[in-house]
Amino acid sequence: xxxxxxxxxxxxxxxxxxxxxxxxxxxxxxxxxxEDVDLKVNKGEFVTLIGHSGCGKSTLxxxxxGLDRATNGGIILEGKEVKSPGPDRMMVFQNHSLxxxxxxKQNIALAVNRVFKHKSKKERNQIVEEHIxxxxxxxxxxxxxxxxxxxMKQRVGIARALSIRPKLLxxxxxxxxxxxxxxxxxxxxxxxICEDHALSVVMITHDVDEALLLSDRIVMxxxxxSAHIGQILxxxxxxxxxxxxxxxxxxxYRMRGELIEFLNRQKKDKVQKAKRNVEAVVSRGKIEKVNLxxxxxxxxxxxxxVIAQEKGLFAKYGxxxxxxREKSWGAIADGVRxxxxxxxxxxxxxxxxxxxxxxxxxxxxxxxxxxxxxxxNAITIAKSVWDAGVRDLVSLKTYIQAQDHxxxxxxxxxxxxxxxxxxxxxxxxxIDSQTEVDVVVIPPAQMVSNLISSNxxxxxxxxxxxxxxxxxxxxxxxxxxxxxxNGHPEKVLGVRADWAKEYPNTHLALTKALLEACAYxxxxxxxxxxxxxxxxxxxxxxQSIYVRCGFNSPYxxxxxxxxxxxxxxxxxxxxxxxxxxxxxxxAQMARWNLIPFPSNYDQILDRMLDPKTYIRASEDLNLxxxxxxxxxxxxxxxEIFDPSAPMAGLPNSTEIREFVGDRQLV
Amino acid sequence: MTSNNLLKxxxxxxxxxxxxxxxxxxxxxxxxxxxxxxxxxxxxxxxTPPLPPPTKVVTEAWKFIxxxxxxxxxxxxxxxxxxxxxxxxVGIGYSGSVVIxxxxxxxxxxxxxxxxxxxxxFQVLRTVPPLAWLPISSAVFESFKESEVxxxxxxxxxxxxxxxxxxxxxxxxxxxxxxxxxxxxxxDYRNVAKVLRLSRFEYFTKILVPSAAPYIFxxxxxxxxxxxxxxxxxEMLKGGVGIxxxxxxxxxxxxxxxxxxxxxxxxxxxxxxxxxxxxxxxxLVQTDS
Numbered sequence: 001x002x003x004x005x006x007x008x009x010x011x012x013x014x015x016x017x018x019x020x021x022x023x024x025x026x027x028x029x030x031x032x033x034x035e036d037v038d039l040k041v042n043k044g045e046f047v048t049l050i051g052h053s054g055c056g057k058s059t060l061x062x063x064x065x066g067l068d069r070a071t072n073g074g075i076i077l078e079g080k081e082v083k084s085p086g087p088d089r090m091m092v093f094q095n096h097s098l099x100x101x102x103x104x105k106q107n108i109a110l111a112v113n114r115v116f117k118h119k120s121k122k123e124r125n126q127i128v129e130e131h132i133x134x135x136x137x138x139x140x141x142x143x144x145x146x147x148x149x150x151x152m153k154q155r156v157g158i159a160r161a162l163s164i165r166p167k168l169l170x171x172x173x174x175x176x177x178x179x180x181x182x183x184x185x186x187x188x189x190x191x192x193i194c195e196d197h198a199l200s201v202v203m204i205t206h207d208v209d210e211a212l213l214l215s216d217r218i219v220m221x222x223x224x225x226s227a228h229i230g231q232i233l234x235x236x237x238x239x240x241x242x243x244x245x246x247x248x249x250x251x252x253y254r255m256r257g258e259l260i261e262f263l264n265r266q267k268k269d270k271v272q273k274a275k276r277n278v279e280a281v282v283s284r285g286k287i288e289k290v291n292l293x294x295x296x297x298x299x300x301x302x303x304x305x306v307i308a309q310e311k312g313l314f315a316k317y318g319x320x321x322x323x324x325r326e327k328s329w330g331a332i333a334d335g336v337r338x339x340x341x342x343x344x345x346x347x348x349x350x351x352x353x354x355x356x357x358x359x360x361x362x363x364x365x366x367x368x369x370x371x372x373x374x375x376x377n378a379i380t381i382a383k384s385v386w387d388a389g390v391r392d393l394v395s396l397k398t399y400i401q402a403q404d405h406x407x408x409x410x411x412x413x414x415x416x417x418x419x420x421x422x423x424x425x426x427x428x429x430x431i432d433s434q435t436e437v438d439v440v441v442i443p444p445a446q447m448v449s450n451l452i453s454s455n456x457x458x459x460x461x462x463x464x465x466x467x468x469x470x471x472x473x474x475x476x477x478x479x480x481x482x483x484x485x486n487g488h489p490e491k492v493l494g495v496r497a498d499w500a501k502e503y504p505n506t507h508l509a510l511t512k513a514l515l516e517a518c519a520y521x522x523x524x525x526x527x528x529x530x531x532x533x534x535x536x537x538x539x540x541x542x543q544s545i546y547v548r549c550g551f552n553s554p555y556x557x558x559x560x561x562x563x564x565x566x567x568x569x570x571x572x573x574x575x576x577x578x579x580x581x582x583x584x585x586x587a588q589m590a591r592w593n594l595i596p597f598p599s600n601y602d603q604i605l606d607r608m609l610d611p612k613t614y615i616r617a618s619e620d621l622n623l624x625x626x627x628x629x630x631x632x633x634x635x636x637x638x639e640i641f642d643p644s645a646p647m648a649g650l651p652n653s654t655e656i657r658e659f660v661g662d663r664q665l666v
Numbered sequence: 667m668t669s670n671n672l673l674k675x676x677x678x679x680x681x682x683x684x685x686x687x688x689x690x691x692x693x694x695x696x697x698x699x700x701x702x703x704x705x706x707x708x709x710x711x712x713x714t715p716p717l718p719p720p721t722k723v724v725t726e727a728w729k730f731i732x733x734x735x736x737x738x739x740x741x742x743x744x745x746x747x748x749x750x751x752x753x754x755x756v757g758i759g760y761s762g763s764v765v766i767x768x769x770x771x772x773x774x775x776x777x778x779x780x781x782x783x784x785x786x787x788f789q790v791l792r793t794v795p796p797l798a799w800l801p802i803s804s805a806v807f808e809s810f811k812e813s814e815v816x817x818x819x820x821x822x823x824x825x826x827x828x829x830x831x832x833x834x835x836x837x838x839x840x841x842x843x844x845x846x847x848x849x850x851x852x853x854d855y856r857n858v859a860k861v862l863r864l865s866r867f868e869y870f871t872k873i874l875v876p877s878a879a880p881y882i883f884x885x886x887x888x889x890x891x892x893x894x895x896x897x898x899x900x901e902m903l904k905g906g907v908g909i910x911x912x913x914x915x916x917x918x919x920x921x922x923x924x925x926x927x928x929x930x931x932x933x934x935x936x937x938x939x940x941x942x943x944x945x946x947x948x949x950l951v952q953t954d955s
Contacts, residue, residue, distance in 0.1 A: 067857055085860040097854035101876035101952040110872060114862045144952050164862075 012079055013040035014200055015064070015168060019073035022059050033059050035226040036073075039219060041168075044198045048211040050259065051221030052266055057204045058094075058172060060221075064202060065091050065170050077168065087115045090166035094173045096157040098145040104152075105132060105141045108160045115164040131163040134193065151182035155189075162193065169194075171203035175210065184243055187213055195240065208259045211235075212252065213243055218259065223266045231262055231334070232360055250408045250440045250455040257443060261331045269340060287318040288503040292510065295324045295332045295344035298540045299444060300463040300547050301373040301491050304571060305345055306534050308517035316516075317509035325539070328443035329413035336496060337364045343510060345372060346494040349415030349585045351608055354494075356595045358415060365497035368577045369511045369613035372491040372518060374570035376550070377418055377481040378466040379425065381458035382451055386476040386558075393429040396478065400436055409433075410442040410450055410459035420588040421484045422460040428637050434592070451475055462490070463569075464546035467556065471546055476558035480550075482565060485635045487573070489581045497607065507610075512617040515575055519623060522572035527552035574626040575618070577609040580633055580643040587646040597647055718923050726923035734931075741907060741915070745931050751907040752897050753935070755825075759832025759900075760893045767837045767889070768882060771844025775878070781845065792838030796896035799834050803827040828900035836893035840885040847881025848874060876952070883947035890943045894936045909935075 022034040034056040041047050049057045062068040064075050066085035075082040077089065090111075098107050109128045116124050132141050135155040140148050145156070154174055161169055174190075175183040191214055194201060205211050211218050215235050222230040233255060237246050246252055292314075296302040305323060308314050314321040324341060326332050333354055335341035346368070357363030381390060390399045400407055411418040423433040433439055442450050447459045448469050458475070459465075469475035481488060493514060500507045520526055531551060535544045549555050550568035557563065582605060590597035598604055618625045633641040642648060703720045710719040718726065729736070734746030774780040807827040816822055855877055859869050901910025909932055916925035 065857075065861065067860060085857070085863070087862055089861070091857070091861055093854055093857065095854060097858050099855060099858070099873065099876065101879070102872075111862055114864060114868070146953065 014043040014045075014078060015041040015202075016076040017041075017060070017064065017073075018076060020060070020063060020070040020075070021072040022056065022063060022068070023071040032226045033224055034063075035228050037221075037227075037229055038073075039229065041200060041202060043200055046194060046199075046201045046203070046214055046216045048203045048205055048215040048218045049221060050205060050208070050211050050218055050263070051227065052223055052263065053206065054224055055221045055266075056224045056227035057221055061091075061170055061172055061202065061204050064168075065089050067091075087111070087164045088167045089170055090161040090164055090168075091170040091172060092154070092157045092161045092174045094176060096145075096150075096153040098153055098156055098160075100145050103142050103144055104137055104148070104156050107145070107156055108132065108163050111160050111164050127163055131159040134162065135159040135189065149182075151178050151186060154178065154186060158186075158190065158193070162197070162199075167200065169199050169201045171201060173204050173206070175207075176205070183210070188243065190214070191241065208256055208263070209243075211259065212237070212255055213241055213246060220259065220262045223270055230266070230338075231258075233258060234360075248455065250410065250438070250442065250450060253446065253450075254441045254443070257328060257446075258330055261327060262334070265331070265334065265338075265340065269338070286505045287509055289342070289506045290318065290320050292319055292321045292342040292506070293324055293340065294321055294510075295326045295335050295341040297326055297329065297332065297345065297444060298542075299376075299465075300534065300540070300551055301376045301569060301571075302345055302539065303521045303530055303534050303569075304372050304514050304517040306539050307520050307530060308513045310533050311517065311520065313513040313516050313520075314510075317513045319506070319509055319513060323538075327445070329416065330441070333413075336366070336494060337361070339496070339499075342499060343493060343495040345491050347413050347416035347418070348489045348492055348581070349417070349420065349589055350413065351492065351494045352582065352586055352589065352604075353415035353594070355604065355608055356598065358589070358595050365607060366494050367497045367500045367507075367608060367610045368492045368494050368582075369500075369507065369610040370493040370514055370518075370617075371489045371575050371577060371581075372493055372514065372571070374487050374490050374573060375481055375567055376490050376569045377421065377460060377462050378477045379422060379458060379460045379479045380451070380466045380469050380475040381478045382454070382456070382475050383473065384454070385457050390478070391559075392478065393425070397429045397431050400431060406436065406438050407457040408438040408440055408455065410447050410456040410461070411439055412444050412447075412461055413441060414592075414594050415585075415589060417481070417488055417490055417585075418460040418462070420585065420592070421481055421488065423592055424588065424635075425479060425484050448472075448474065463550060464540065464542050467549040468542075468546040470549075470556055470558040473558075477555075480555070480565065480568065482567065483636055485633075486567065487570065489578060492577065500610065500613075504613075508613055508616060511613050512620060515614075515617050515623065516621055518571040518575055519621070522570070524552065572623075576611055576614050576626040578626075579605055579609060580630055580641070582609060583643050583646050584633055584641050587641075587650060590647070591650050601646065717926070723923040723926050726921075727927040730924055730927050741911075743907060745909065745912070745928060748907055748909040748912045748928075749931060749935055752901065752909040755829055755900065755908065756832055756893050756897055756939075759829045759896075760836055760890060762829070762833040763837035763840050763889055763893070764886065766833075767840025767885065768844050771841045771882070771885075772848050772874075772878075774841075775845035775848025776874075781849075785845075788838060788841060792842065796831055796835040796892075796899040797902075799831050800827075800899050800902065803830045803834070806830075831900040832893045832896045835896040836889035839888035839892065840882070843881045843885025843888075844878060847878030847885075850881065851877045879951045880947075880953055883943070883951055887940060887943045887947065890939045891936065894932075894939055898932070 017037055017039040020034060020037045021032065024031045024033055037060060039047075049060060051057050059068060063070050064082070066075075066082050066089065069083075082089070099110070102110060105128060108131055109124070112124050112127050116127065119127075132138055135158060137152060137155055137159065140152055145153055148156075158174070175186055178186065187210060193199070194214075203211075203214065212235055218233040218235060219229055220231045220233065221227050235255060237249055237252065294305060296305045309321055309323055324335070326335065326344075329347055329350065332341070332344045332346060333350055336344050336346075337354055351366040351368045353359075354361075354364050354366045381396070385396075385399060388399055390396045409422060411422055413419065419439065422439065426433045426437065431437065440456070442456070442459070444461050444465055447456075447461050447465045450456050451459065451469055451474055458478070466475075466477055470477060481490075493511065495507060495510075521530055531544050531547060534540050535542050535547055540547060550565055554562040555565045555568055583601065586595075586601060586605075587597065589595045615625050630643045632643065635641070707719045707721065709715070710717050724731065730745050734744040736744040737747060774784050804824075804827050807823040807830065810816060810826070811823045813823070816826065851874055855873050859873050864872065897908070898910040898913055901908040902914055909928055913925055913928050913932075916922070916928065
């Protein structure tokens, strides 16, 4: 799914933006506006460039149009290099750029007469008339631009561009200057035209909803100088799309969140970059870097990070930590990738996902030295599903098969245990999570609201979100992760490999502080105090009644059944970065097509897992060191995972590939 | 019924209302004019005033006010006829500035090197007042006095030097504005031309000229004013018919009343010329706003 496009690489792409740099010489030296932008656009694809103003997106579009030249690299359209502007790459300009001395008809005719010189006058006239009708401007055909509204002008611009049948349509914020109502109408019109004529389009916008509505792919550009592609989002919303309907698609807000998150991060980065230049890295004794920015997600199992901070454990080991409360796991991953965060609490599969460049991102090697928590998740189903008689996996299967559309489940990140365990659990009942249901990413904090609006029939998430929906009578817990894999690794500590290499003592201090915090979090008698701390506004900002269940009180499933689950939250036990477990995660990620299974998995795990730091930290703290073992894993359903044959028992179709993506690994 | 109502409504009542509406536009200038005339009357009411008071102007120059088109032969003609002659001269000189100003303007506007070379020179020349051109122009055309070509064209050196003064006074604004207009073709329009790969000729006729048109017309409007301003200077030395000469002649013969009436004529004609060019530009130029 995420690596299909690799197979197409041998074919010639329709449009290739080949490692484009654009450097403007200035008095103070060269200004790099765009750096190393590399992008391929397929025929018939609608690609949007999004970014803050001044991020070089217009420069990039002008280079594609041929109005500007790349300093390095170039543009290749259907195998030919683009060197000058031409009508095969017609542009719809931001301010419509109609010639004010020509009428609507004459403006279109100017283009048509020029491009279709060889055609008869009658034919050319026909083309002009046809396109006037296409954008419904018949009544305004003989009016001058100043006599018509902004929306109409933009329609003329589109008609003019379409009339000459360009191979590629370039749109430079085409609807930016229009009021919301007109914009919406034009967007739908444009979408229809694009679909009818199978146009290939590159559009610039800074409107997130517009990008989601129109695009097949959204290319997010980082802030200039040296703007480059930060992330690419595949918009897999079904077509035809309607603006009122797509917002109900469960993935819509996840994607929207991802875009906004990216844009916000760009803004934050700008401020931080300026700050970072001022306060250089403070080192103290052996600690190479003292000031750390650590990301966490407000969930019950962020307790070790909060406790390390509140109980002064970070300070004890010479660290000054800022805990950064993040909105989604995607934000955590990007924060670490891009260096905004020094370290973060991660879902178990995230170090692998980032290292292997899951979801077409640039691979960045990650190191994990500590497992922060085990268990703590549950699968909740909506009240309506419960009312329909669903009590267990078997009745859930009957329910799913009775639906006339695919029911949707929410989970928090593709590489999270929530996703992998949910899919595994469904598969146990013979429910194929790739064809029979949709499993979509929704940030934890948005789960309950998505359940309320019936976008999803259930979700797999950490606490307090399950208990909250139970408490409010919105859902029922159908299974906890103890029913699937009791004792699975849930959250791990992740840092970039180059970071760990550069700051080994800081890394050890951080591991120590967190391990000591884990040890504090484990005993039952500390839990009430911890509950009070993590529920504070700076952390979970939740009522303790939601957090309490399972943490230090009986777990309520909503069915009246209250369970005393001693192991619902495990913070201290085997805190090592466990090789078998990460291997299981890797195999499962391959099973669900998130990554191709790397044939050199041993080498990857060698680099990614850092048991040495864990062992040193444990020894320094006089905590028992978990044995480094490659013991088989036994799941609750009796399935046994043998680490010596990780892919055994998985479908043959799963791709196996040597992983070479990462410079830092090699 | 309805027609009756309509009739009632379009009765004098409507006309009266319209007049009432226009009142506030008519009364203030009339009052201002009246007070100016009154002050003038007061100032020039003495025994031997430097200029005749309005009352005296009207009585003395009554012939010129009531009948602009009489012709008693020689230079004893109505002011309308004088103005007509002057307009002919202005017409020729102004046409010259339009043709030469626009073509030179486009040339230096499209060519950076030419622009750099000539712009400073033009900036100096354009500030030279019409009266200062007169001696040069006379000196130059004097040497062609005996030229056969001039005789064949039905003109003479003096006539030509007058037209030249008008031309040289009014050519600068046309030239400078055209040059700027050509340089200011918005990047958007140039991009359109580039993307469509318009030929040089198409670019010139479809983009460059229409885009510069508002600037060119601004130049033309300033130029028409200037060429009319130059008429008095131009006709200063030229005997015969023409409003400029008439003014000088009246001054020389001490007929101040006639001179003053002629001034009013000059002013009103200047205003009308300006309005004519303005309406032509309004008709021809399409701008974005």
